[in-house]
Amino acid sequence: MIAAATTATGLLVQSGLRTLAKLITTILVAAAAPGCSGVQSALAPSGRDADRIATLFWWMTGASALVWLFVIALAVYYARRPERGRNPRRDRALILGGGVAFPTVVITVLLVYGLAMIPETVARAPEGSLRVAVTGEQWWWRVKYFRPGGEEVVLANEIRLPVGEPTEFRLDSDNVIHAFWIPPLAGKMDMIPGRITYLTVRPTRTGIFRGACAEYCGTSHALMAFFVEVMEKDAFDRWLAHQATPAVPASDPLARRGADLFLSSGCGACHTVRGTPTPGQIGPDLTHVGGRLSLGAGILENRPDQFRAWLASTTHIKPGVHMPAFGMLLDPDLQALAAYLHALK
Numbered sequence: 001m002i003a004a005a006t007t008a009t010g011l012l013v014q015s016g017l018r019t020l021a022k023l024i025t026t027i028l029v030a031a032a033a034p035g036c037s038g039v040q041s042a043l044a045p046s047g048r049d050a051d052r053i054a055t056l057f058w059w060m061t062g063a064s065a066l067v068w069l070f071v072i073a074l075a076v077y078y079a080r081r082p083e084r085g086r087n088p089r090r091d092r093a094l095i096l097g098g099g100v101a102f103p104t105v106v107i108t109v110l111l112v113y114g115l116a117m118i119p120e121t122v123a124r125a126p127e128g129s130l131r132v133a134v135t136g137e138q139w140w141w142r143v144k145y146f147r148p149g150g151e152e153v154v155l156a157n158e159i160r161l162p163v164g165e166p167t168e169f170r171l172d173s174d175n176v177i178h179a180f181w182i183p184p185l186a187g188k189m190d191m192i193p194g195r196i197t198y199l200t201v202r203p204t205r206t207g208i209f210r211g212a213c214a215e216y217c218g219t220s221h222a223l224m225a226f227f228v229e230v231m232e233k234d235a236f237d238r239w240l241a242h243q244a245t246p247a248v249p250a251s252d253p254l255a256r257r258g259a260d261l262f263l264s265s266g267c268g269a270c271h272t273v274r275g276t277p278t279p280g281q282i283g284p285d286l287t288h289v290g291g292r293l294s295l296g297a298g299i300l301e302n303r304p305d306q307f308r309a310w311l312a313s314t315t316h317i318k319p320g321v322h323m324p325a326f327g328m329l330l331d332p333d334l335q336a337l338a339a340y341l342h343a344l345k
């Protein structure tokens, strides 16, 4: 009986040590992987709230590792302890102390530490802060900036923010639940149909970051991303002022032909290019699409050949997308359209 129990404990210890080895390997691989050091890592914080969340993560990970090591050490000690040293009263005290009191204290401390962060993390931005409305679409982001004078500037799939200042996002959706998440800058927030949620972001350094949808929302959920550029305040103001202007008419002949095709092919039924007779509201605003950091909601580079590929095979690149593929257009027409869109800086 005792021999069987000792063998079982030995197996438990072995399996525990294997789990530890796997955990350490996973943490090392994750830390070395591009995803954890690059533009979309919650462990490389560049915003106030992301910084707090990362600190909480490390405290939780550290505390869990210590508790785990302590428990495994006790298991090893008792598995190898000679029979004559046993003392039932001390064993009971150890079980109550180590199995009830110790975890209760550790979990309570971590819980209080985590809960204490919530009020500031969910607080609304101060009066006068920059406000941006983002609507989750399948599978892209409708973005609307509110300028200080009250003017609205509509764009899509791209966000730029001034460094060192709070920006309040007003989030919603009219289709399914999405979640707005820029891991290096802040926590995530659900975008729920029929409800408005708020998220305040306070970037602490300039740079380009990648955000993503963090709630499964259909076929192309994994292809619903965006880039965020955190800029100095002056550069940001210039950028936003430019976004508010209508599109500059195409100058080179290829792009001009593309502009004509854009109108004659009916693109304006779904898209708006401000300054042209295109009233479409269903798809992304394209007024300055050529100046964005990506195409197709964070999945393609902003290059003429990528525009062409997107136009010809939207449904292949982003399965389930509402925009039909325009593969029926001849290649020179696709190139003209791509040149026009790429020139919309």
Ligand code: CUA
Binding pocket: 136, 137, 139, 177, 178, 179, 213, 214, 215, 216, 217, 218, 221, 222, 224
């Ligand atoms: Cu939108 Cu997942």
